[in-house]
Amino acid sequence: MKSTNKDVAVSSRVRFARNIADYPFYGKCDPTSANEIISKVRDALGEGYSEMDLSEKDELTVGSMVEDHSISREFANSELPHALFTSENGEVKIMACEEDHIRLQVITDGLSLEKAYEEACEVDDLLASKLNIAFDDNLGYLTHCPTNLGTGMRASVMLFLPALTETGKIRSVSTQLSKLGMTIRGLYGEGSEALGCLYQVSNTETLGVTEESVISNLKDVIEKLIELENEARKRICDSDPDRFADRAFRSLGVLKYSRMIDSSEFMRCYADIRVGVSLGLINDVDLDALDRAFIEAMPYTLMKHMGKKADSVERDLARAKRIKELI
Amino acid sequence: MLCNKCGKNEATHFMEKNVNGKVTKLALCSECAKNSEEFKFDPFEGFKNFNIFDNFFGFPSIGSGRGKMLETAEKRCTLCASTFDDIVNAGKVGCAECYKVFADELAPTIKRIHGNRRHIGRRPLRDLTESGEEKTAKEDKEENPKDRIKKMKKELNDAVKSENYELAAELRDKIREVESL
Numbered sequence: 065m066k067s068t069n070k071d072v073a074v075s076s077r078v079r080f081a082r083n084i085a086d087y088p089f090y091g092k093c094d095p096t097s098a099n100e101i102i103s104k105v106r107d108a109l110g111e112g113y114s115e116m117d118l119s120e121k122d123e124l125t126v127g128s129m130v131e132d133h134s135i136s137r138e139f140a141n142s143e144l145p146h147a148l149f150t151s152e153n154g155e156v157k158i159m160a161c162e163e164d165h166i167r168l169q170v171i172t173d174g175l176s177l178e179k180a181y182e183e184a185c186e187v188d189d190l191l192a193s194k195l196n197i198a199f200d201d202n203l204g205y206l207t208h209c210p211t212n213l214g215t216g217m218r219a220s221v222m223l224f225l226p227a228l229t230e231t232g233k234i235r236s237v238s239t240q241l242s243k244l245g246m247t248i249r250g251l252y253g254e255g256s257e258a259l260g261c262l263y264q265v266s267n268t269e270t271l272g273v274t275e276e277s278v279i280s281n282l283k284d285v286i287e288k289l290i291e292l293e294n295e296a297r298k299r300i301c302d303s304d305p306d307r308f309a310d311r312a313f314r315s316l317g318v319l320k321y322s323r324m325i326d327s328s329e330f331m332r333c334y335a336d337i338r339v340g341v342s343l344g345l346i347n348d349v350d351l352d353a354l355d356r357a358f359i360e361a362m363p364y365t366l367m368k369h370m371g372k373k374a375d376s377v378e379r380d381l382a383r384a385k386r387i388k389e390l391i
Numbered sequence: 392m393l394c395n396k397c398g399k400n401e402a403t404h405f406m407e408k409n410v411n412g413k414v415t416k417l418a419l420c421s422e423c424a425k426n427s428e429e430f431k432f433d434p435f436e437g438f439k440n441f442n443i444f445d446n447f448f449g450f451p452s453i454g455s456g457r458g459k460m461l462e463t464a465e466k467r468c469t470l471c472a473s474t475f476d477d478i479v480n481a482g483k484v485g486c487a488e489c490y491k492v493f494a495d496e497l498a499p500t501i502k503r504i505h506g507n508r509r510h511i512g513r514r515p516l517r518d519l520t521e522s523g524e525e526k527t528a529k530e531d532k533e534e535n536p537k538d539r540i541k542k543m544k545k546e547l548n549d550a551v552k553s554e555n556y557e558l559a560a561e562l563r564d565k566i567r568e569v570e571s572l
């Protein structure tokens with residue numbers, strides 16, 4: 065099997081923004097039109113997709129779906145009728161009545177942008193064969209926000225970059241990426257600390273570029289970043305062999321023996337342990353299980369598991385317990 | 392926010408005046424903006440349009456003259472009934488048809504975001520043409536950047552309190568963006 069570099073590249077995502085020409089965009093759209101859009105998307109997709117009416121769902125379910133990236137926060141908060149269509153394997157998701165009428169997204173494991181892109185194109189072609197998709201020869205796909213004009217595509221990869229974070233290299237990476245029509249951002253956190261050492265690299269250009277070139281440039285850059293991260297890890301290991309190991313086992317101890325743990329502490333432990341597993345220092349923790357625990361420990365997903373809303377103290381108790389079950 | 396001049400209508404036009412380094416900000420309704428003495432000042436010298444939150448659309452009179460603005464204010468999209476003012480205020484386009492109806496008005500904004508470029512990527516497989524029915528427009532509210540930052544900082548605090556660090560990261564980036572304007 066081809067390596068997807070999961071120890072650095074967590075997941076790949078390709079998203080298309082599409083609109084139906086005959087309906088106003090969100091903000092000018094009324095509930096009747098929104099329902100019509102949803103039923104048009106349903107008919108166009110045909111068999112093989114499960115549908116979820118998000119307007120009907122409880123807060124915990126919707127919140128947990130935002131946390132595992134099944135849906136966008138804008139979609140979760142929409143005041144219009146909105147529905148999610150999911151393919152059988154769960155990789156393809158179509159949000160009907162998001163900011164754009166259609167947000168088609170494919171999330172795949174590891175670094176697999178081409179696979180995600182191909183799957184997205186397949187569904188995009190299916191939709192376009194049945195729907196009057198808003199398109200202009202010069203401007204490309206017409207979108208609610210003009211920043212998405214052209215391809216309407218955002219491709220991104222979630223990266224785990226503990227060593228580049230540690231060495232402070234991440235800042236120079238950021239400057240270089242912006243010159244290449246890409247951007248990097250910390251995915252979690254309130255300040256300059258990227259909690260969990262998780263970053264998202266995505267394209268910024270949509271007009272005057274082809275999807276293929278965006279995907280292949282992004283892939284090249286990600287491969288380069290993976291190389292840099294691995295070099296930085298190696299350098300730290302060589303100069304200070306016990307640093308990562310000490311942190312990894314210390315954090316594992318916290319998860320094993322703590323009775324209460326909050327999100328930010330858990331995310332820091334997660335990063336330490338993930339490095340330890342990637343470097344082969346810890347052998348009895350599975351990377352997928354660890355990544356799953358990362359999502360399961362988030363407040364809404366956790367409360368959904370608890371079956372009720374809970375305050376932060378109750379959550380910290382439940383989190384410590386839940387993590388022990390999963391890792 | 393109400394208009395600084397008449398104090399009656401909702402302000403839709405925001406400007407910054409710089410006289411020898413002293414900066415004054417002005418928020419006007421479209422009626423007062425049309426009649427304003429300040430607007431006869433060379434827009435490239437003394438005034439700089441300041442962006443309301445992540446609004447990409449500049450004040451429509453800049454570079455196109457006052458006559459153009461008056462004419463634009465009257466025009467409505469045939470599908471969603473948006474005026475160009477509606478689009479400026481929302482920071483988002485009303486519908487696909489708006490891109491045709493307001494092609495000239497939107498051109499500078501699109502150029503600012505994307506440069507002088509044409510689409511060269513994918514196309515929909517089938518190109519149908521149908522016309523839709525007319526829809527009524529809704530009013531959009533204004534907010535000034537300071538209020539917006541304050542609100543977002545509060546949201547950031549709430550997000551951290553509820554352990555929503557992903558939302559926190561988004562808000563952190565938005566605040567930086569607005570602060571850098």
Ligand SMILES: [Zn+2]
Pocket residue numbers: 394395396397398399400419420421422423424
């Ligand atoms: Zn006024």
Ligand SMILES: [Zn+2]
Pocket residue numbers: 468469470471472473485486487488489490
């Ligand atoms: Zn319109």
